[in-house]
Amino acid sequence: MPNFPWLGRQDASAIEDAALAAMLSGPEVPDDLAAGLQPAADVLAALRARPSGDELASEAFAMAEFRNRVGVPDQIRRTRPRRRPSLLTSLMSAKVAVAAAAVAITIGGVATAAYAGALPGSAQRLAHDVIGAPAEHSVSHPSGTGTAADRALIRRHARHHHFRWHGCWTPKPHPRKPGPHLSSTPKPHPSWTPSPHPSWTPKPHASWTSSPRPTPTCTPAPHPSRTPHPSMTPKPHPSVRPGKYRHHHRHHHNRYPGLPGPHPTGSPTPLPSTSSDPSPAGQS
Amino acid sequence: MIGEGFAAVLAAAQDGSEAAFSQLWRDTNPALLRYLRVIEPAAAEDIAADTWVKTLRNLSGFRGDEQAWRAWVFTTSRRLVIDARRRKTRKPAIPLSDVPLAALPLSADASDEALERISTKAAMAMLAELPPLQAEVILLRVVAGLETEAVARLVGRSPGAVRVAAHRGLRRLAEIAAKAGVTL
Numbered sequence: 001m002p003n004f005p006w007l008g009r010q011d012a013s014a015i016e017d018a019a020l021a022a023m024l025s026g027p028e029v030p031d032d033l034a035a036g037l038q039p040a041a042d043v044l045a046a047l048r049a050r051p052s053g054d055e056l057a058s059e060a061f062a063m064a065e066f067r068n069r070v071g072v073p074d075q076i077r078r079t080r081p082r083r084r085p086s087l088l089t090s091l092m093s094a095k096v097a098v099a100a101a102a103v104a105i106t107i108g109g110v111a112t113a114a115y116a117g118a119l120p121g122s123a124q125r126l127a128h129d130v131i132g133a134p135a136e137h138s139v140s141h142p143s144g145t146g147t148a149a150d151r152a153l154i155r156r157h158a159r160h161h162h163f164r165w166h167g168c169w170t171p172k173p174h175p176r177k178p179g180p181h182l183s184s185t186p187k188p189h190p191s192w193t194p195s196p197h198p199s200w201t202p203k204p205h206a207s208w209t210s211s212p213r214p215t216p217t218c219t220p221a222p223h224p225s226r227t228p229h230p231s232m233t234p235k236p237h238p239s240v241r242p243g244k245y246r247h248h249h250r251h252h253h254n255r256y257p258g259l260p261g262p263h264p265t266g267s268p269t270p271l272p273s274t275s276s277d278p279s280p281a282g283q284s
Numbered sequence: 285m286i287g288e289g290f291a292a293v294l295a296a297a298q299d300g301s302e303a304a305f306s307q308l309w310r311d312t313n314p315a316l317l318r319y320l321r322v323i324e325p326a327a328a329e330d331i332a333a334d335t336w337v338k339t340l341r342n343l344s345g346f347r348g349d350e351q352a353w354r355a356w357v358f359t360t361s362r363r364l365v366i367d368a369r370r371r372k373t374r375k376p377a378i379p380l381s382d383v384p385l386a387a388l389p390l391s392a393d394a395s396d397e398a399l400e401r402i403s404t405k406a407a408m409a410m411l412a413e414l415p416p417l418q419a420e421v422i423l424l425r426v427v428a429g430l431e432t433e434a435v436a437r438l439v440g441r442s443p444g445a446v447r448v449a450a451h452r453g454l455r456r457l458a459e460i461a462a463k464a465g466v467t468l
Binding site: 017020021023024025036037038039040042043044046047048049051052055056058059061062063065066067069070 | 297298300302305306309310313314317318329332333336337340341343344403404406407408410411422423425426427447450451454455457458461462
């Protein structure tokens with residue numbers, strides 16, 4: 001039969017574990033403490049003795065550290081109670097932050113849509129007036145499939161701009177309706193107002209029709225720098241779009257005075273040959 | 285131990301009251317120093333000061349009763365002891381005994397204090413003769429006033445192992461004290 005020597009503990013004694021546990025738990029020494037444990041009880045009592053002076057000597061350092069990190073002197077503390085935010089305040093702050101973020105995102109989205117011209121008509125007009133977004137007619141649907149209200153709004157806006165620029169408004173006939181303006185007889189562009197220039201005088205052309213000049217319904221607003229010359233009566237040519245071509249040609253004439261003036265028939269005068277031919281010699 | 289009023293004292297200290305923190309410190313620091321003077325006598329005061337620095341850094345976030353408070357402070361201190369031992373192996377320091385006696389600071393009542401502390405010092409000297417785990421467990425149970433479970437968590441052992449170590453340490457301590465014949 002095997003022998004298990006560790007079953008009999010070498011340091012075992014008759015002392016109960018309860019007595020040891022009682023010695024560790026508190027300063028009271030159990031009444032039934034064995035005589036062999038009395039020296040240990042005395043050692044534990046010495047370990048539990050009241051603090052000595054050197055054990056409290058570093059209190060000043062600890063208090064200075066406390067003052068630096070956490071504390072305030074009690075006199076100041078009485079006059080300035082520390083406020084701790086409540087749970088409700090914290091939740092409200094979080095809600096306000098979320099709401100502010102939502103509002104910011106919404107405003108940013110609306111502004112982006114306004115600059116992209118994706119807003120409905122009235123909203124786009126409002127954005128145009130308030131934040132300088134593009135006007136609604138300039139960003140209208142490219143296919144022209146806007147609603148009738150949108151088209152009416154665009155026309156009204158164009159009228160507004162025309163009035164601001166020319167000081168009057170000449171109603172333009174609707175292009176879909178067949179009328180006399182679609183005939184071969186040219187009519188002056190209602191929005192074109194000749195600006196006087198001393199170096200440019202349009203010459204009459206023989207092939208021009210001698211039909212009486214239509215009475216302009218648009219009287220330009222008086223402008224000190226734009227006094228119309230009485231002799232300068234533009235007579236449009238059927239092959240020339242007065243609004244674009246004349247302005248373009250006039251601009252070139254002013255910029256390059258040596259160039260010939262505008263040809264009344266609309267075909268430009270050939271330029272004199274110049275030596276600045278970009279094609280190098282030897283090449284055909 | 286502060287006892288019933290610990291929660292109010294702790295709350296006041298966390299709120300910035302110097303008087304409340306002083307009460308906490310006066311209750312905890314002597315036990316901390318006795319523990320450190322047994323397990324790391326060469327750097328006990330330094331480690332105690334570092335313990336308070338770290339404790340103050342996180343004082344406002346502490347939640348718990350007095351047992352948890354003491355367990356927290358002693359856990360912080362024990363980790364600092366481990367760090368100090370690691371540093372000592374890398375960078376050996378000159379022990380204080382090599383400094384001439386004339387250079388040591390003396391106070392007028394040093395002899396009186398030594399007479400008052402003789403019994404505590406003798407008890408700590410006898411405790412230091414125990415194996416480290418037994419001495420530490422007894423100190424944490426007796427000086428720090430921690431329960432067996434808290435000590436087990438602190439030293440990383442099971443509560444049964446802590447209980448066995450404490451009981452063996454007490455029997456060994458009784459033998460040492462009886463052999464020395466010191467009247468405490």
